[in-house]
Amino acid sequence: MTTELVHAIDKPLSFLKSVRRSFTIYLKSILNIQKVTVTSSVFLANSICAENITRQNGTKLNISLYRKFVIREYVERSNLEEKLISLQNGYFVVRYGRKQYNFKLFKNVEALAAESHISTLRYLQRCFLKRITRTKDSYVYSHVNKLLLCKQIEFDTTEFNIRFSKLIVLSTKIELDYDEYAIMSSGKARICLKTFRKMLAEDKHEGINVWGIIEVTCACTSLVCLVVTFITYCVFPTLRTLPGKINMCLVFAMFHGHALFYFILYVSRPQVACLIIGTLLHYFWLVIFGCLNVCSFHMYQAFSSETVVVFSEVKRLCMYIAYSYGVPAIIVSSNVLFTYIYSDKQTFGYAGDMCFLNHQLSFVFSFIVPITLICCTNVFFFTTTVMQIVKRPKLENEGQIKLNRIHTAIYLKLFSVTGISWLLQIIDTFLPMSVFSRIVSVLNDLQGMFIFWSFICNKRIFNLYLKSCRSNLNKTVKEIAEQETKSIELTTSKQEE
Structure with a gap:
């Protein structure tokens, strides 16, 4: 419901109680009933209770209303249902003090989720009223639609x-x-x-859903590219340096993160599966950014750190994996635990349309905040690294330094593309479906292809595959020649006998 303010409101909570009381009277009047028991009611305003609502030109007060009620008298059902549906476009008056406010009713998706968010409403900076009546009887409710x-x-x-x-x-x-x-x-x-x-x-x-075909094609191609990239690192030992192993960790996490995301988009799933997939999706998305953070830190340490690294490559790799895969596990576990406790053991925090974080505070503190911190540190690491590369003289015999420069450039592009695409994805979750949503989906679908293009599509990898093919070909020719030689020797020995 909404109203355009004609007067300032000095006590928002008291005003909200007047709205609730007026709506109850209006509901009984329209439905022509008296015996009504409200079992659950939530009034959520778009203002703060601690502050007065000031009036300016065009200022509107929006209130999301969710109400469950039981009618305890005989009614003509078809007539009642028609009246309930007509409420969506109705008007009612609220008298507060000596002033009058005209409210218009309309459907609102936020109101539909108000009851499920009751446990977290006390943390929101918004004015609300809630009332839950415990009854011994059980009822089957019907949504008004x-x-x-x-x-x-x-x-x-x-x-x-x-x-x-x-x-x-x-x-x-x-x-x-x-x-x-x-x-x-x-x-x-x-x-x-x-x-x-x-x-x-x-x-x-x-006719043909062109966007759907494009998205599915890009998604499948991206997953295939990630698989090929991971297999390439497994096949050639020379690629499995410390940066190479970090890349493998990143590719592994990105494959699972994208696969779970596509599964949610295109496959129906029951509630238990939704909980498991949502938890894993949250985990692998954090792992992706954790791996990118490790990449930027490793390059920063290679070019900018003045201290000598005393840890072996194996220990450093274990520390990197413990950070990029361990910290997200702690964040996800903490989110599940705290959400379960603060929701009075009603939810684990993963549900809703996308099987993802369905509470605003959880979404902010267990997803937005960690990603924002990682992005800020990555900006610092990459900026410092690039400055050191510019200052460092280019020597012909600096083979490792040259390789580090290439890795830094790739990681910088990768972080830019990944960070921008995920930022757009987060923005898109708060917007209705549009062409922008389609473009964002395609950009996210192309991440695996960008990984493949950055790490695999180069002359070095081509030469490794070419050398391997030649080696296998020579080995095959040699084996065939040996078999022919043995066959000739066997034939000669039989003739001599």
Whole structure:
């Protein structure tokens, strides 16, 4: 619900109580009922309770409302359901003090998730009221949406996916808003028959989903490129230097992170699988940035550090792996533990449309903050390294220094592309689906291809493969020649006998 402020509000919490009281009266009046029991109610405003709401031209107060209620009297159901649906475009008046405020009701996806976020509302800098009534009786609730009045059809769990509160029909890629479908206790989805027929008509006119083909092609190609890159490092021992092993750790994490992300996008999954995949996705995304942080630190140490490294290569590699893979494990475990405790043992913190962090504080402190810190340190490491490279004289016999320069340039490009694409991805999560979303998806899909192009598509790797092919060819020719020689000797010995 929303209203344009005509007066300043000096006590927001008291005003919110007046809104709740006025809405209850309005609801009973519209539905023509008296015996109503509210079992759950959340009023969440877009203002802060501790501060007065000042009035300026065009200032609006938005309140997200979520309410469960039970009607304890006989009613005409069809008539009641029509009135409930009509509430979405209704108006009601709130009198506060000697002033009057006109509120307009409209559907709001934030209100739909308000109850599931009750345990974390006290940490938000927003004014809210919540009320939960414990009853001995159990009820089956029905969402107020279009499905109350229409004939329905049912989708199996393998025929749809849910993303950002929208139901995506996998066969047509058509998206339905949150009030156009209902999820049953079996996990199946129901939509109106009229909506389904409209979908079929739209699908006939849309033709080929070009963006979908592009995204799937880039995603599959990227995963294949990551696999080929990892295999290349496994095949050639000369590539498995310390930077090479760091690259292998990065490629391993990136493959699993992207594979899990694509699985969430294109495959339907039950709740338990959603929890496991969301946890692993969170972990591997943090590992990716941890590996990039190790790359930048290693290059920084190679060019800028004045201290002599006393650790062996094996110990340094173990320290790098412990940091890039261990610290994310601690962050993810801590998030699961704290979320489980502060939600009164109701959730582990991974659910929702993308099977990812479904609490704002968890998302900020266990994902945004670590990535921001890593990006800031990477900027420092790369800036210092580049300055040292510019100052260092270029000598012809500096083979290792030259190789380090190449690695630094690659890591700098890699960090830039990866950091920018993930930044755009995070921004896109707060925006509706658009062409920008498609472009961001393609950029993320191309990360594996960029890794392959940076580390594998060069003259050195080509020569290694060429040398290996020649060696295998010579070995095969030699084996064939030896077999022919043995055959000739055997034939000669038989003739002599």
